[in-house]
Amino acid sequence: MPKQVIVQPSIDAIEIIDTPIPVPKDNEIVIKVAVAGSNPKDWKHPLWKNWAHNSGDDIAGIVHSVGKDVFEFKPGDRVAALHPAGKKNGSYAEYSVAPDWTTFHIPQHVTFQEAATIPTAALTAALALYADMKLPPPHDAADLATGNKIPIVIYGVTSAVGAFGAKLARLSGLYPIIGIAGRAGDYAQTLVDYVIDYRQGEDVVIARVEEVLKKEGFSGKASHVFDAISEGGTLEATLRFLDANGGIVSTVLPPSHFAMDKENFKYPPGVTAINSAVPLVHSTHKDFGYLWSRYLGRLLADGRLKPHPFEVISGGLHGVLTGLQKLKDGKASATKYVYNVEDTDNSPPTSGVSSSGQPHSKPHPLATFPFPQ
Template identity: 35%
Template sequence: MKEAIVYPDGSVTIQDAAVPTPGPREVLVKVVIAGTNPKDWKWPTLMQRAQNSGDDVAGTVQEVGSHVCEFRKGDRVAGMHKYSRPHGAFAEYAIVSDSMLFHVPAGIGFEEAATIPLAALTAGYGLFHELGLPAPWDPPRSERTALIVYGASTAVGAFAIKLARAVRVHPIVAVGSSNSVFVQDYLDEAEGDALIDYRRHTSNESLATAIRDALADAGVPDGRALLAFDGVSTPDTYDGVLSRAMAGEGTPRAKIVVVLPVATEGNVDDENMELTSASCGQSFQGEPFERRFSLVFFRMLTDGLRDGWLRGHPYEVKSGGLEGVEAALREHKEAKVRAKKLLLSIGETPGLESQRQRRYCTYL
């Protein structure tokens, strides 16, 4: 098979490799669409090791391990490869754990499905594990719970909004830009939800005030939310804006969840505020209950797509199949990707025996 290897300097080579064999709890997926994420260039650089760093995958089951009971050959699936492990998504075939895979319902394209796994799982850990919101399989809270989501255009921020809406969290104040209009479908003005364009504010103080004003208009006492999800996760967002918007005294402490590996101690200048982090790596590096979370969460994604309360992220399919990996990751590195996921149609890779495959075949 063909496989794209990403080097620490950002260059990419396409090489021949043996088709991997799945372990007992693993599934071999014939990749139709691979998704890209900023971590796909960051991880080889951080580890200083060349690797197939793709993780978002959608395709069909080719082979299952001896202990896999929910999937069989030919199933349409999507899932997340365990990052830093061999046999990632930038290849004709990828290995995915059965607990990090979900069935793609008929009528949902592989392109849409490939936008979901990593970003949605990260959002799920942030909302339901770190912030303590009720998960979609739990009874909803009877009281209103205010939530700020910073980075509405990002895939992880948009999925945080979609999942929060699914569990009836209101009011949601989303911070984004003119690129974020697609999330309006998941915001309910009647419940006090609002979208704030950060570009209209010239200072962090002004933006923080706008957030508090929106929450106050929604009936939140003092306009102070106690929970925030930061899909951008820079000091300028979690300390410069969110800590100001959530400042206040008393208990419980306000909590901000970030999605990048930043130090959570001493990064917010407010003793009444807690900074915590969420990572999709919790699904295979964390405690047993964290790993079980991903198993249940991915089955829920099938339910959400089938019933219509969950949809994927806007996307663009880059040309050239695996030959498009380097250009796509360069766009991520140069921060040129806005409000969309960059995808790769593996069948478009020059020289593949499966060259005849076309994107119109991704639907049943």
């Protein structure tokens, strides 16, 4: 029987259980997973911390079956997809499920490993830039070609979300793109116009951002900030260089959970602050998810968009624990951890991995949540 991974909240163990192949509902697609990808949110969000479940959402593989209302996909198609966060049949499995509107075809020149780096990160970046910050998308960037510059600062630019934010910002013609990074400075140089090393300290980061903006003809305060980290002090740092009178900031994690002083952190009245929560493409932003999933496929096909660097963690599904622990320990630097599912049966379980023939616990009451605003 096919298998899937149940991740324990402590991230010190996983359970591999037998699971029947899912049966797709109306707009669902069942995908035979070739490669699954990990994201920090697979363990980080507070709602996960008391719930054992299959937390994987990045899928790349072959369509196995489709629901009665699916017309754009058929069995045998090569696809990538975003699984709805918090619902059953996640990507850490031999068979996973995604709605048709967050599934897209992948061109032959894109590998399954490359494709698995894309759905969560690229859709999060697109949501932040275009749905939330209302920046001009690549297909509507004519005004910027006439010389009107829009700057953007991306904190965590070499994370998968930050890197896709920079790539999309480049396609949109934004300038200057200022990236704040650390160990992966060389990779950051390929993405942005200016790189600032956060390891130099917060005061230096603030001064350098203001220096670059003034050099490029702006006031010294940032009008658009994309915080692709949103914890460990980045929320507070970005607030220091954000324009308090009309600036807009998008965060990938909610400040109410991840600010240093959760009770008292707040943005000035003149700032528009949005938590760009990608689960919204499965609820209030379905049309956005549909349009951008299709567009990602097109950008990949013609080479305008490149996947994120990746590392294959050995052991197939047995390796999920290793990948999540490496993410939790901060070992990822400009890389996405992915798992070749077909390697599962050929690899012995690692420490913290158990196997069971029984399904895990009943559905959690928060299974249909969006991230809190």
